[in-house]
Amino acid sequence: MPYTKESLLETHRRIQPYIHRTPVMTSETLNRMAGAELFFKCDNFQKMGAFKMRGAANAILCLSDEARSKGVATHSSGNFAQALALSAKMLGVKAYIVMPSNSPAVKKAAVRDYGGEIIECVPTLQAREDTLQAVVERTGATFLHPYNQEEVILGQGTAALELLEDVTGLDFLLAPVGGGGLIGGTALAARFFSPKTKVMAGEPFGADDAWQSKQAGQLIPQTNPQTIADGLRTSLGDKTFPLIRDFVEKIIRVEEREIIEALRLLMERMKIVAEPSCAVPLAAVLKEKEPFQGKRVGIIISGGNVDLKMLGELFS
Amino acid sequence: MPYTKESLLETHRRIQPYIHRTPVMTSETLNRMAGAELFFKCDNFQKMGAFKMRGAANAILCLSDEARSKGVATHSSGNFAQALALSAKMLGVKAYIVMPSNSPAVKKAAVRDYGGEIIECVPTLQAREDTLQAVVERTGATFLHPYNQEEVILGQGTAALELLEDVTGLDFLLAPVGGGGLIGGTALAARFFSPKTKVMAGEPFGADDAWQSKQAGQLIPQTNPQTIADGLRTSLGDKTFPLIRDFVEKIIRVEEREIIEALRLLMERMKIVAEPSCAVPLAAVLKEKEPFQGKRVGIIISGGNVDLKMLGELFS
Numbered sequence: 001m002p003y004t005k006e007s008l009l010e011t012h013r014r015i016q017p018y019i020h021r022t023p024v025m026t027s028e029t030l031n032r033m034a035g036a037e038l039f040f041k042c043d044n045f046q047k048m049g050a051f052k053m054r055g056a057a058n059a060i061l062c063l064s065d066e067a068r069s070k071g072v073a074t075h076s077s078g079n080f081a082q083a084l085a086l087s088a089k090m091l092g093v094k095a096y097i098v099m100p101s102n103s104p105a106v107k108k109a110a111v112r113d114y115g116g117e118i119i120e121c122v123p124t125l126q127a128r129e130d131t132l133q134a135v136v137e138r139t140g141a142t143f144l145h146p147y148n149q150e151e152v153i154l155g156q157g158t159a160a161l162e163l164l165e166d167v168t169g170l171d172f173l174l175a176p177v178g179g180g181g182l183i184g185g186t187a188l189a190a191r192f193f194s195p196k197t198k199v200m201a202g203e204p205f206g207a208d209d210a211w212q213s214k215q216a217g218q219l220i221p222q223t224n225p226q227t228i229a230d231g232l233r234t235s236l237g238d239k240t241f242p243l244i245r246d247f248v249e250k251i252i253r254v255e256e257r258e259i260i261e262a263l264r265l266l267m268e269r270m271k272i273v274a275e276p277s278c279a280v281p282l283a284a285v286l287k288e289k290e291p292f293q294g295k296r297v298g299i300i301i302s303g304g305n306v307d308l309k310m311l312g313e314l315f316s
Numbered sequence: 317m318p319y320t321k322e323s324l325l326e327t328h329r330r331i332q333p334y335i336h337r338t339p340v341m342t343s344e345t346l347n348r349m350a351g352a353e354l355f356f357k358c359d360n361f362q363k364m365g366a367f368k369m370r371g372a373a374n375a376i377l378c379l380s381d382e383a384r385s386k387g388v389a390t391h392s393s394g395n396f397a398q399a400l401a402l403s404a405k406m407l408g409v410k411a412y413i414v415m416p417s418n419s420p421a422v423k424k425a426a427v428r429d430y431g432g433e434i435i436e437c438v439p440t441l442q443a444r445e446d447t448l449q450a451v452v453e454r455t456g457a458t459f460l461h462p463y464n465q466e467e468v469i470l471g472q473g474t475a476a477l478e479l480l481e482d483v484t485g486l487d488f489l490l491a492p493v494g495g496g497g498l499i500g501g502t503a504l505a506a507r508f509f510s511p512k513t514k515v516m517a518g519e520p521f522g523a524d525d526a527w528q529s530k531q532a533g534q535l536i537p538q539t540n541p542q543t544i545a546d547g548l549r550t551s552l553g554d555k556t557f558p559l560i561r562d563f564v565e566k567i568i569r570v571e572e573r574e575i576i577e578a579l580r581l582l583m584e585r586m587k588i589v590a591e592p593s594c595a596v597p598l599a600a601v602l603k604e605k606e607p608f609q610g611k612r613v614g615i616i617i618s619g620g621n622v623d624l625k626m627l628g629e630l631f632s
Contacts, residue, residue, distance in 0.1 A: 271620035312628025
């Protein structure tokens, strides 16, 4: 699927019946702290609680009827697992989800609630890939990648598309970067619909493969990520790296304590439940204040599926 | 100030420049759990984080210029303190807030941030009243009651007014009951603008003075309240009790564990940060399911000013 203005609009039309158009929220207190006008696109209010619903729905909708009849499969410990399970359920498609055995209980329960069939494996990348391969061979299901796939990237780009429709004249647009599906789609949306908007990413210092890859001009895989932002521990893929290399102006890295402080602000000031990953772009804007002074800044709040117990420990 | 359709509309016009029109949110999961269509009026997104902003703004706006020049005063350990401080700041009025010395730090800090002058006292009702009296005598400030005052009750009623404007055909409308300002205003709004809507209140078993008062047909003060719903520990007042006696159909009492479970649902499913008090009406609807089956039910989410550390302990 080509990356064009039309393909992004077509993607949005295709998935619209299966997603929420999420609200844009603002906070006078956070504006004052940042010295900027911040517009938060709240995809924590998305169906199943994260933007991943957009890409998952699009990927299934792009399959042939025959492929759909055999089901879809993925490996994910996080939101893409839930997103694929729910999208598949809504479309009457079987979903096989390979999950590491140490995935949070709340995420496993959610996948099951959405009707996904969980196949557990030991928590290594090799085991995930081997187990997935076996599932695909056994069932004929189509493997859908959590981020390294055009249909998924375009789907994730619809969050920024909606934000750009709802808020005009954004000077900056920020999203977190993990595997790169969200920031990649965001960069495409800005390029097609608001070329003057500069796209930046927030990334934890403890999982800065995107920053390193961009510096080096080549994909450097993530090894041993150390961050509470569990959605951002993955490596970029060969389909997402070029988008970041070419269309993302800058990657701002933040410390763990800055992520926690930004998360506290989202909860205390905006009264929204957000995952640690969501707090990374806000932390970036509050850290590197200078370029954003007096500017209109869009921030994608990527998801709200967080273990309340973990949150409790964070703030205790 | 009389309770009429016109006075409520006038109140809403008066305070509109100083408040947010908060969104109404829904959740398919919670609808399924309740067997009803639930419409949450999210005043946790209100300025300073709670519906109290409405009544506080109205009470100050109804004062004469001379009274305003001498300031306003109240005693409150909670949201009304912040609401009065912020309303006063917006209107260029001095606010004196008597707070018990054991008030949560986050609430004291917020009052100070909003420019309120805090006068601390020992945490007894007698000390609060004596200290307030001394402040009023010293400054000439006007005492504004957190709930037992017509202007405040009408102000709080504007949350329900907005909900009834945004969602038609509600069969039920629920709010928590503490001092009775919110449920009293809610009952007035329903009576004036949607007389077929039945108004009910949720109340913790551990602070059930409203239920007891309604049963007895006379005001029975709250003594020794035991509930995590800190906004609901107060007694009804002589101005709020008659509204509850005459216009509230039923008070549903809930256990502490039911409040915590409902709070978890608001956070996990709706992704909103809410105070324990907010969860009480949802807990009531999930407990006494029968009357609500297949009905359209409005619920006022009263506020989101919660100590994250306390939340953490609740869910750990």
